[in-house]
Amino acid sequence: xxxxxxxxxxxxxxxxxxxxxxxxxxxxxxxxxxxxxxxxxxxxxxxxxxxxxxxxxxxxxxxxxxxxxxxxxxxxxxxxxxxxxxxxxxxxxxxxxxxxxxxxxxxxxxxxxxxxxxxxxxxxxxxxxxxxxxxxxxxxxxxxxxxxxxxxxxxxxxxxxxxxxxxxxxxxxxxxxxxxxxxxxxxxxxxxxxxxxxxxxxxxxxxxxxxxxxxxxxxxxxxxxxxxxxxxxxxxxxxxxxxxxxxxxxxxxxxxxxxxxxxxxxxxxxxxxxxxxxxxxxxxxxxxxxxxxxxxxxxxxxxxxxxxxxxxxxxxxxxxxxxxxxxxxxxxxxxxxxxxxxxxxxxxxxxxxxxxxxxxxxxxxxxxxxxxxxxxxxxxxxxxxxxxxxxxxxxxxxxxxxxxxxxxxxxxxxxxxxx
Amino acid sequence: xxxxxxxxxxxxxxxxxxxxxxxxxxxxxxxxxxxxxxxxxxxxxxxxxxxxxxxxxxxxxxxxxxxxxxxxxxx
Numbered sequence: 001x002x003x004x005x006x007x008x009x010x011x012x013x014x015x016x017x018x019x020x021x022x023x024x025x026x027x028x029x030x031x032x033x034x035x036x037x038x039x040x041x042x043x044x045x046x047x048x049x050x051x052x053x054x055x056x057x058x059x060x061x062x063x064x065x066x067x068x069x070x071x072x073x074x075x076x077x078x079x080x081x082x083x084x085x086x087x088x089x090x091x092x093x094x095x096x097x098x099x100x101x102x103x104x105x106x107x108x109x110x111x112x113x114x115x116x117x118x119x120x121x122x123x124x125x126x127x128x129x130x131x132x133x134x135x136x137x138x139x140x141x142x143x144x145x146x147x148x149x150x151x152x153x154x155x156x157x158x159x160x161x162x163x164x165x166x167x168x169x170x171x172x173x174x175x176x177x178x179x180x181x182x183x184x185x186x187x188x189x190x191x192x193x194x195x196x197x198x199x200x201x202x203x204x205x206x207x208x209x210x211x212x213x214x215x216x217x218x219x220x221x222x223x224x225x226x227x228x229x230x231x232x233x234x235x236x237x238x239x240x241x242x243x244x245x246x247x248x249x250x251x252x253x254x255x256x257x258x259x260x261x262x263x264x265x266x267x268x269x270x271x272x273x274x275x276x277x278x279x280x281x282x283x284x285x286x287x288x289x290x291x292x293x294x295x296x297x298x299x300x301x302x303x304x305x306x307x308x309x310x311x312x313x314x315x316x317x318x319x320x321x322x323x324x325x326x327x328x329x330x331x332x333x334x335x336x337x338x339x340x341x342x343x344x345x346x347x348x349x350x351x352x353x354x355x356x357x358x359x360x361x362x363x364x365x366x367x368x369x370x371x372x373x374x375x376x377x378x379x380x381x382x383x384x385x386x387x388x389x390x391x392x393x394x395x396x397x398x399x400x401x402x403x404x405x406x407x408x409x410x411x412x413x414x415x416x417x418x419x
Numbered sequence: 420x421x422x423x424x425x426x427x428x429x430x431x432x433x434x435x436x437x438x439x440x441x442x443x444x445x446x447x448x449x450x451x452x453x454x455x456x457x458x459x460x461x462x463x464x465x466x467x468x469x470x471x472x473x474x475x476x477x478x479x480x481x482x483x484x485x486x487x488x489x490x491x492x493x494x
Contacts, residue, residue, distance in 0.1 A: 223473070
């Protein structure tokens with residue numbers, strides 16, 4: 001027992017000693033010594049310093065030594081050079097939900113945009129509409145409502161990614177109730193659009209619907225942030241949040257998007273250097289020489305987006321490299337999926353199907369596979385092709401998705417000459 | 420003898436101690452509290468203060484309603 005107590009004392013002593021040294025080094029830097037001068041001594045003396053220790057040290061610098069906050073902040077760049085980590089890592093909030101890319105952070109980020117849209121734009125245009133229902137203001141309202149329809153993605157992520165986990169923990173009632181309200185908001189937005197575009201509603205009717213939308217959306221934001229999200233944070237494990245964050249890109253984001261992928265502190269993933277490069281490079285302006293012609297990058301991009309099919313390409317390492325983004329994409333994709341492996345972009349239930357298919361492609365057992373599904377009025381034909389080079393080496397997989405309902409409905413014939 | 424309720428305490432706690440609080444709240448317009456599972460889950464995060472803000476209620480009339488039932492709301 002006394003052993004344990006002793007150990008603790010030694011630990012505490014060690015920590016204070018380290019903090020004292022850190023403080024001295026920082027003060028020396030402050031006094032004008034160069035980073036190089038103190039760097040070696042720092043590494044030798046301290047070794048692996050934790051973020052918590054740096055924070056504690058900064059705090060004591062401010063409190064005990066009276067160094068103003070602004071000075072400590074100025075020192076940050078020096079800290080960075082020494083501590084190897086980024087400032088962001090040092091000052092990273094210890095609460096995961098406050099870190100960019102965490103699903104809760106993203107939900108809140110979207111809520112700020114939603115609030116701006118309903119409380120400023122929609123509110124303002126609604127008031128103007130009440131006074132005058134001329135074309136211009138109707139157009140503005142329709143524009144707001146079209147933007148607000150994006151809320152569907154926010155709701156869908158909540159319902160399809162977050163609720164299942166809450167239900168796993170036995171929380172059914174609130175999720176069902178909230179889903180019902182979400183649906184109500186969705187249909188109100190659509191209803192308002194119809195009233196406005198068909199010009200069937202009276203000024204009072206439309207204003208009433210708009211007011212209801214504004215009220216319900218605000219209440220929903222409040223409920224999410226004061227009840228749902230705190231409750232979810234209380235229940236879900238970090239692993240579950242990581243899964244939600246990974247799958248979020250498939251559904252998409254509302255009016256904004258997380259600035260980056262969330263990497264929990266405990267499990268840093270190796271940064272793909274190639275991807276980093278890609279991000280920093282602007283869209284190239286040049287030309288691409290093919291065997292059968294030359295296209296500018298812009299022409300190529302336009303061609304890809306005008307094909308009446310959705311294309312997604314994953315490379316030989318299963319990393320999503322490209323998707324076309326035509327007007328009517330059947331399955332939503334967001335830029336967040338680029339650079340991620342395809343396994344991370346599929347829900348756990350269907351990932352084994354994807355893996356089996358890729359295995360067959362890589363082993364050369366298959367070159368193509370087709371699926372077809374009926375979704376409402378669309379008949380969706382999904383084709384996968386193994387992409388191979390001249391020597392037959394596997395270079396990746398191309399997903400080719402098309403709504404073939406209009407094609408299947410064709411009958412008889414139509415010739416160029418027939419009127 | 421008036422009982423005191425804190426405006427910032429989770430509703431679940433308030434109701435656990437004083438079951439009649441639930442009925443007063445439903446009467447005031449917090450119908451969601453009656454739905455199954457709500458009190459045990461959302462109720463742990465929801466407080467009277469938040470509820471009043473959410474429903475844009477007048478805090479004084481809420482206080483009055485509780486006072487009629489013998490509760491004193493403490494801010």
